[in-house]
Structure formats: structure tokens, C-alpha cells
Amino acid sequence: xxxxxxxxxxxxxxxxxxxxxxxxxxxxxxxxxxxxxxxxxxxxxxxxxxxxxxxxxxxxxxxxxxxxxxxxxxxxxxxxxxxxxxxxxxxxxxxxxxxxxxxxxxxxxxxxxxxxxxxxxxxxxxxxxxxxxxxxxxxxxxxxxxxxxxxxxxxxxxxxxxxxxxxxxxxxxxxxxxxxxxxxxxxxxxxxxxxxxxxxxxxxxxxxxxxxxxxxxxxxxxxxxxxxxxxxxxxxxxxxxxxxxxxxxxxxxxxxxxxxxxxxxxxxxxxxxxxxxxxxxxxxxxxxxxxxxxxxxxxxxxxx
Amino acid sequence: xxxxxxxxxxxxxxxxxxxxxxxxxxxxxxxxxxxxxxxxxxxxxxxxxxxxxxxxxxxxxxxxxxxxxxxxxxxxxxxxxxxxxxxxxxxxxxxxxxxxxxxxxxxxxxxxxxxxxxxxxxxxxxxxxxxxxxxxxxxxxxxxxxxxxxxxxxxxxxxxxxxxxxxxxxxxxxxxxxxxxxxxxxxxxxxxxxxxxxxxxxxxxxxxxxxxxxxxxxxxxxxxxxxxxxxxxxxxxxxxxxxxxxxxxxxxxxxxxxxxxxxxxxxxxxxxxxxxxxxx
Numbered sequence: 001x002x003x004x005x006x007x008x009x010x011x012x013x014x015x016x017x018x019x020x021x022x023x024x025x026x027x028x029x030x031x032x033x034x035x036x037x038x039x040x041x042x043x044x045x046x047x048x049x050x051x052x053x054x055x056x057x058x059x060x061x062x063x064x065x066x067x068x069x070x071x072x073x074x075x076x077x078x079x080x081x082x083x084x085x086x087x088x089x090x091x092x093x094x095x096x097x098x099x100x101x102x103x104x105x106x107x108x109x110x111x112x113x114x115x116x117x118x119x120x121x122x123x124x125x126x127x128x129x130x131x132x133x134x135x136x137x138x139x140x141x142x143x144x145x146x147x148x149x150x151x152x153x154x155x156x157x158x159x160x161x162x163x164x165x166x167x168x169x170x171x172x173x174x175x176x177x178x179x180x181x182x183x184x185x186x187x188x189x190x191x192x193x194x195x196x197x198x199x200x201x202x203x204x205x206x207x208x209x210x211x212x213x214x215x216x217x218x219x220x221x222x223x224x225x226x227x228x229x230x231x232x233x234x235x236x237x238x239x240x241x242x243x244x245x246x247x248x249x250x251x252x253x254x255x256x257x258x259x260x261x262x263x264x265x266x267x268x269x270x271x272x273x274x275x276x277x278x279x280x281x282x283x284x285x286x287x288x289x290x291x292x293x294x295x296x297x298x299x300x301x302x303x304x
Numbered sequence: 305x306x307x308x309x310x311x312x313x314x315x316x317x318x319x320x321x322x323x324x325x326x327x328x329x330x331x332x333x334x335x336x337x338x339x340x341x342x343x344x345x346x347x348x349x350x351x352x353x354x355x356x357x358x359x360x361x362x363x364x365x366x367x368x369x370x371x372x373x374x375x376x377x378x379x380x381x382x383x384x385x386x387x388x389x390x391x392x393x394x395x396x397x398x399x400x401x402x403x404x405x406x407x408x409x410x411x412x413x414x415x416x417x418x419x420x421x422x423x424x425x426x427x428x429x430x431x432x433x434x435x436x437x438x439x440x441x442x443x444x445x446x447x448x449x450x451x452x453x454x455x456x457x458x459x460x461x462x463x464x465x466x467x468x469x470x471x472x473x474x475x476x477x478x479x480x481x482x483x484x485x486x487x488x489x490x491x492x493x494x495x496x497x498x499x500x501x502x503x504x505x506x507x508x509x510x511x512x513x514x515x516x517x518x519x520x521x522x523x524x525x526x527x528x529x530x531x532x533x534x535x536x537x538x539x540x541x542x543x544x545x546x547x548x549x550x551x552x553x554x555x556x557x558x559x560x561x562x563x564x565x566x567x568x569x570x571x572x573x574x575x576x577x578x579x580x581x582x583x584x
Contacts (some may be wrong), residue, residue, distance in 0.1 A: 014481050015486030015487050022400060023488075026397075026399070028511075030395065034451055037432075038435075105323070109516065116327075124336070125566045125573065127515075129518045130516075130534075133336050133541060135539070143546070144353060176480045177330070238425035244518075264519075268430065268434075280429055280432075283425070287425065288423055296442075
């Protein structure tokens with residue numbers, strides 16, 4: 001007993017141990033209870049057919065890997081994966097270049113530039129459900145922008161969100177509208193960190209504006225670009241809330257699902273805990289595989 | 305940069321401004337049609353979505369603003385968001401402080417354990433999370449909405465705090481320890497008051513996420529008395545279908561606080577959401 005007391009006295013300098021006992025448990029408890037345990041349970045539940053009404057030992061039926069083979073063989077899940085890839089492609093090929101172009105145009109200080117930055121960033125603070133709902137209206141063939149357009153040219157009413165080829169592409173437009181301002185702000189933060197002397201020196205050496213942009217500015221903020229690619233991909237993988245108001249029920253013939261709306265529709269709404277959990281596990285594996293390989297091969301490579 | 309603009313020809317600058325104003329228009333049109341849409345009759349909305357209303361109808365906004373339900377769900381959102389922010393700030397800063405200032409065995413493992421929470425979205429474990437919240441008896445309660453949000457917001461916030469705490473001068477702590485000030489008191493009386501910039505950054509980060517959160521309340525709340533505003537909005541939309549004038553008015557009312565906050569606190573918001581991400 002006395003040895004414990006002397007150990008405690010020696011190690012509790014400045015209340016070190018008491019502070020640890022006070023500061024660590026809240027975070028660890030909340031995190032373990034609501035993040036780690038559910039994740040582990042998802043791995044377990046994914047092997048069962050279970051409605052979740054009573055304990056899994058009573059009403060759960062062992063399925064082995066059948067949930068997984070069903071998800072992976074489901075054509076709707078395939079289109080959900082394809083839609084997710086589309087979001088990633090549009091983000092990288094359209095959204096980020098647009099964000100970069102706008103960042104270069106408005107990075108210098110000035111009241112007017114400040115105004116443009118605000119306007120471009122504003123949609124980002126809207127909730128995804130709100131952005132989805134507003135654009136659901138704009139794309140409405142009777143009332144919105146699209147309706148106005150067709151009447152103007154005397155065409156038949158057109159409903160893009162009910163058209164299999166256009167439904168998800170319309171969502172992609174809203175993604176760019178809502179999110180490019182965020183990436184622009186990341187780039188602006190990077191651009192403003194570039195030393196003025198460097199740009200001045202380049203100009204004295206006879207570099208023109210194109211050379212300064214592509215040989216100096218963009219290479220110097222590559223770190224920010226890599227980061228925004230990372231956020232775009234993680235965002236695409238968990239994309240959900242905007243689709244619900246735009247394409248309720250997954251859109252025309254369930255062609256407009258993302259991974260999470262698929263999980264929501266086939267797992268949560270029908271309370272198929274086992275099936276939904278297996279979708280969650282697949283999503284988890286994809287996220288982790290991406291995050292680790294991206295950090296290992298892209299973020300760490302030539303750290304600038 | 306200013307100099308660079310001055311050597312640009314006026315034509316280049318004119319093109320630049322034209323492009324920027326064009327894009328600003330595209331960005332703002334959805335906001336414009338939403339706000340004025342609520343003042344129009346359904347017929348007016350159908351033939352003329354962009355211009356000012358031919359006849360101003362204030363009754364829709366009036367009904368929404370005087371409805372007790374509107375204020376109740378706004379109140380719920382304020383409670384949920386407020387408590388989420390407070391909890392995250394307290395819990396994340398405390399744990400970050402142990403990582404930045406206290407030596408102990410297994411620190412690295414514990415840090416990696418918590419930071420792993422940043423790599424995957426809440427959706428991955430949402431069904432078991434539902435079962436857990438239900439089994440704890442927290443469905444249809446404030447803690448049932450708040451605690452999972454806090455849990456998923458911890459990792460990122462902790463990382464911000466740790467980076468900031470590690471940049472505080474080391475002498476500060478040594479001086480405090482010599483004066484007989486322990487870790488706990490040092491944290492609350494010296495570290496936290498010095499941390500207002502990072503508290504604001506993390507606070508804004510959690511605020512936007514929690515205020516706009518739809519999936520967690522959607523799954524953990526059935527009781528309409530506990531609806532947060534995104535749930536109320538979707539329920540309203542379900543009730544009124546394509547009566548877009550009503551829905552647009554409702555959207556305007558619900559986004560008003562966020563827009564106002566954004567315009568007044570834009571510096572913190574932009575820093576919190578974009579620069580914070582870069583530095584972290």
C-alpha cells in the first residue's frame with residue numbers, strides 16, 4: 001500500500017495522474033461508445049439477417065457472406081458506385097479547376113474581390129438538404145428555371161430529375177454550385193501565403209502571367225490541391241443529404257443512388273440491420289483504403 | 305498582387321470582371337428565386353419565377369413566422385447545436401491537452417486510436433449506432449442526437465487543438481509548474497484563455513456541421529416535438545408537395561439565421577472551414 005502511495009506521489013507531480021484521470025475518460029468513452037463499438041458491431045451484424053427488434057441472439061439469422069454477395073451483386077448498388085465515381089470525376093475535372101481559376105482571379109485583396117469570394121462561398125454554408133430542395137424547385141419542369149426555359153421556346157415541359165440520363169447529372173451541377181467556393185477558399189489561403197518577393201523576382205526575370213501562374217503559383221500550392229482532392233473524394237463517398245430531396249427514392253428507376261442513399265433506402269428504411277451493416281462495412285473499407293493509400297502515396301510524396 | 309493587376313490591360317481586367325459577375329449571378333439566382341418565391345402566388349410563381357412578384361403576398365411568411373412549430377424546431381436546433389459545440393470544445397481540448405503537455409505510456413497509440421475517427425463517415429456505422437442509441441434509451445432525447453455528433457466531431461477537433469497547444473511557448477508551462485500550478489489548473493486558467501482563436505475555429509466548424517446535420521436527427525428522432533429544422537423542413541415539404549411558394553418561404557425562414565451569421569462572422573467561418581483544414 002505504501003509503495004503504491006509513494007509511486008503515486010512520485011508520478012503525480014503537478015497533478016499529472018489526476019489530470020490524466022480527469023481529461024482522458026470523457027473523450028475515450030464517448031468515442032468508444034458511439035464510434036468504435038458501432039463500427040465493430042457493424043462488422044458482426046453484417047453476417048446476419050436481423051430486423052433489430054429483439055436481441056440478435058434471438059431473432060438474428062446467420063447468413064455468412066450472403067449479405068455481402070447480395071450487395072455486391074445488386075445492380076442498384078453498381079449504379080450507386082458509378083454515381084459516386086461520377087461525383088469524384090466531376091469534382092476533380094470540373095469543380096477543382098473552376099475553384100482554382102476563381103481563386104487566381106480573386107486572390108488579391110480589394111473590396112470587390114472580397115465580395116466575389118463571399119458570393120462564391122455562400123452556398124457552402126447551406127445545409128445539403130436545403131441546397132437539394134432549392135434546386136429541386138429550379139429543375140421543376142412546371143415552375144422552375146427549366147419550366148420557364150421550355151415555355152420560352154415553346155417546347156413541351158421537361159422534367160430533368162425524372163429523366164434517367166439527366167437526373168444524376170443535375171445533382172452533379174448542384175455539387176459544383178455548392179462546393180467549389182469551399183475549395184476556392186482553400187486555394188486562396190494558399191495563394192496568399194506565397195511570398196510577394198518571389199513573384200516580383202520572376203517578373204523581373206521576364207516571366208509572363210501564364211508562366212507565373214502555372215510554373216510558380218500552382219506548384220507552390222500543390223499541398224492545398226492534394227488536400228482538396230482528398231476532401232472531394234471523402235465527401236463523394238459519404239454524399240447523401242442533397243440527393244434525398246432531389247431524387248427521393250433514388251430517382252427514376254433507382255438510377256440516382258449514392259452509396260449512402262443506397263444504405264439508407266435498403267438498410268435503414270426497411271430496418272434490415274444486417275444488410276445495411278454490410279453496406280456500411282463496404283463503405284468503411286473503401287474509405288480506409290482510400291485514406292491510407294492517399295496519405296501514403298500522395299500526401300507524403302515530395303512534401304512541400 | 306495589386307501591382308500585377310495594374311500592369312494588366314484594362315481590357316483584360318474588364319473580361320475578368322465580366323466573368324466574375326457572370327458567375328456571381330449564377331451563384332445568387334437560386335437565393336434570389338427562393339426569397340422572392342415566398343411572396344408570390346402559385347400562379348405567379350409558375351409564369352414568372354425570376355422577377356419581383358406582380359402582387360406581394362405576405363401571408364405565407366406571416367403564417368410560418370407566427371407558427372409555434374417553427375420556433376420550437378428552431379429552438380431544438382439551437383439547443384442541440386449549442387450543447388454539441390460546448391461538449392466538443394471541452395472534451396476535445398481536454399484530451400488534446402494531455403497529448404500536447406503530459407507524458408504517459410501508450411500516448412501515441414491512444415492518439416492514433418482517436419484520430420482514426422477522422423477517416424470514415426458516420427454513415428458506415430449508422431445502423432448499429434441506431435441500435436446502440438435505442439438500447440441506451442436515448443431515442444427521442446437531446447443526448448441521443450448530441451452524443452453521436454460529438455463522438456464523430458472529436459477527432460478533427462482534437463487534432464486542431466493539439467496543433468495549437470503544441471505551439472504555445474514551453475516556458476509558460478515550466479513557469480506555472482514552478483509556481484506550484486498543476487496541470488489541471490494550468491489548462492483551465494492559462495491554456496484555454498489563450499486559445500480563443502482555435503476555440504472559435506473549432507466552434508464554427510462544429511456549428512456548421514451540427515446546425516445543418518440531417519442524417520443523425522432523421523434516424524434518432526421520431527417525436528415531432530424534438531424535430532430540428534432540417535427535419536421540420538423536410539416534413540413541411542412532404543406536407544405541401546409542389547406548393548413551391550410555401551416551401552420556398554419556409555426554406556428562406558430556416559436559412560435566414562445561417563446567412564445572417566455568415567455575413568457577420570464570415571472571417572471566422574472562412575478561417576474555420578478552409579484555412580483550418582489546411583493548417584491542420
